[in-house]
Amino acid sequence: MPLDEAFIDTSYMSYTIIKDKRVLRDSYIPDTLPGREEQIFQFSRILSDLLVDQPPSDVAFIGKPGTGKTAVVKHVIKKYRNEYPNLRAKFAYVNCSQATTAYRVLYQLNRSLGVLVPPSGYPFDVLWDKFVDAYMTSNSRLVIVLDEVDLLVKRDGGRLLYALTRLNYDLPEELSISLVVISNTMDFLERLDPRERSSFEPNRLQFPPYNHPQLYQILRQRADLGLKVGTWEDEALQYIASRVAQESGDARRAIDILRMAAELAENERAEKLTKEHAIMAVDTVNEEEVSITVRTLPLHHRLILAAIADVLERPVVRAGTGTIYRAYEQRASLYGVKPLTMRRVSGILRELESQGLIEIEMQYGGARGNTKVVKKMALPLRQMRNLLAQMGIR
DNA sequence: TATCCACCGGAAGATGGGGTAT
DNA sequence: ATACCCCATCTTCCGGTGGATA
Structure with missing residues (x-):
């Protein structure tokens, strides 16, 4: 028997509930997305034009925070990349909450085409020309995802959207740019000025808030993947699901609460994650969130x-x-x-x-x-x- | 019916702080 | 050092708003 075994205190391990912490973060994207089968189907169908080398139409994902918009986009794109490695198409994902100006979005787009430009200090036109040049020589169709696009439109008034859609008219047959825009609300479409609206009429995919059974399925999936077998009570998941379904239907929040409940249970060395932990976690998550935002x-x-x-x-x-x-x-x-x-x-x-x-x-x-x-x-x-x-x- | 109150929110310009290129 | 860029944050200016009041 190895000598050091006697010196390692393993008692805390027997209380451990969490198996894989990453799974309990909302950035984790599981292989299946409960309750969003319809949206996955629709989006896949739209993209399927790529399979016959046609440009997919533009799409707008509309829904409140935590309704699976980003997850669906990433999920489907991943699927396309895996299943059709030889597809003549590129995908670019830009989150406009990090890139709130047209300049920075264009900076990101250049990067995703492999063009390195300075993050600031350059004339906008130069970035635009570089992007167009790089795209012209790429010889593939392009699907651009603009997450939280309302933030961009608020500042930029949709000029970049307009420029990107307009570009299609100048491109040869075998090239095309399709836009997938993601937004909390629909009102950004009204902010676009009339000229733009006529050239940009995306299909709309609605993402309703999750209901109780859907939230339960989501939590169940995370618990199965992220928590050890037999360390949680079903009642706790049910409680979180019903609570969140009532107040917002925000899956991100439900998952946060689950993670917090698991941490609370571990901290007090409980054997199981119970409904009581879940109840406490709701307040703790609230406090934590507020505290973080106030601090910044x-x-x-x-x-x-x-x-x-x-x-x-x-x-x-x-x-x-x-x-x-x-x-x-x-x-x-x-x-x-x-x-x-x-x-x-x-x-x-x-x-x-x-x-x-x-x-x-x-x-x-x-x-x-x-x-x-x-x-x-x-x-x-x-x-x-x-x-x-x-x-x-x- | 006109006017006023006490604030709303868009537009545009100033400011200062980041950067690049020569 | 100089001449450009980008950009977030504020200030200034100003035409609404709708019930209360004269």
């Missing part, structure tokens, strides 16, 4: 958040933009910085809303005027205060 917030965003807490503390006062702004001015002078303008603060309130840190409701009319009113924060006031205090704002 710039100074003035934090001051505004603190000002909102100040105002909400006095329930008599309406937490409208004006009141919040005056509280923020005090915070700023206390902190010794020059306050931003009201226009800017108004915009930041919207930013905080879209980051899920506050809830806003519009109130129209009256002598009090039109204003945003903050209804509540993502965490109880005390917790939010603590968080801000940790960052020197008290």
